[in-house]
Amino acid sequence: MLAALVAVVVLRHQDAGPxxxxxxxxxxxxxxEEQLASPAATPSGPAPALAGATPSQVTxxxxxxxxxxxxxxxxxxxIQVTLPGTQDQLSAAVGQPSKDRRDEVGQVLCMVKLHxxxxxxxxxxxxxxxxxxxxxxxxxxxxxxxxxxxxFSVPRAETRESxxxxxxxxxxxxxxxALTLYAR
Numbered sequence: 174m175l176a177a178l179v180a181v182v183v184l185r186h187q188d189a190g191p192x193x194x195x196x197x198x199x200x201x202x203x204x205x206e207e208q209l210a211s212p213a214a215t216p217s218g219p220a221p222a223l224a225g226a227t228p229s230q231v232t233x234x235x236x237x238x239x240x241x242x243x244x245x246x247x248x249x250x251x252i253q254v255t256l257p258g259t260q261d262q263l264s265a266a267v268g269q270p271s272k273d274r275r276d277e278v279g280q281v282l283c284m285v286k287l288h289x290x291x292x293x294x295x296x297x298x299x300x301x302x303x304x305x306x307x308x309x310x311x312x313x314x315x316x317x318x319x320x321x322x323x324x325f326s327v328p329r330a331e332t333r334e335s336x337x338x339x340x341x342x343x344x345x346x347x348x349x350x351a352l353t354l355y356a357r
Contacts, residue, residue, distance in 0.1 A: 219270065220270035221270060221357050222269075222274065223278045223337065226277075226306060226307045227276045227278065228269065228276070231281065232250045234306040239252070239254040239256070239263070240254075241253065241254045247272070248275060249267075249268050251266045252264075253265075256285070256295075256298060259295075260288040261285050261289070262285065265284070266282045268280045278307055278356065279355070280356065281303070282352070283352045284349065285350045285351070286348060287349060290326065291325035291326075291350050295350070296317060297317060299352055300316050301313065304340075304354055307338075315335075316333070320342060328345050330342065330345065337357060338355060338356055339357055340353070
């Protein structure tokens with residue numbers, strides 16, 4: 174699953190166009206094959222970044238919460254951990270808006286291989302722990318409220334936009350849940 178994530182994000186950094194192609198799904202419907210191209214990037218301007226966040230700040234916060242190694246491959250930083258108190262496997266990645274802007278965050282991906290249902294504790298963990306390093310306090314509350322109010326008992330994808338980011342929540346099978354945040 175992480176290999177697919179790395180391959181997809183690397184493709185993003187090869188100056189892919191401003192549009193994200195439809196998400197592809199693997200044989201088991203696993204997330205991570207979606208191309209991580211910023212939806213707000215335009216050919217006439219630079220790809221957007223989340224102000225005040227760096228990839229190292231994000232990964233430092235992840236490691237503080239979930240001790241484990243960070244893998245850096247090009248402009249992509251990833252971590253894989255088992256979420257405490259569960260058997261759920263988290264694969265998280267932070268990517269830059271372009272190869273030459275290594276101290277900026279263009280997107281964050283949080284994918285969970287589930288061993289249960291999408292419930293509030295998982296959503297809280299992902300919002301506070303995985304997305305938290307790039308979200309403002311008010312944004313955390315808003316994002317968590319939106320996720321909790323969304324019915325993820327069946328596979329579905331939902332998107333929410335703010336002035337700073339676009340967030341997609343994708344529950345594409347009984348075993349997978351992903352949050353993908355793109356800077357706007």
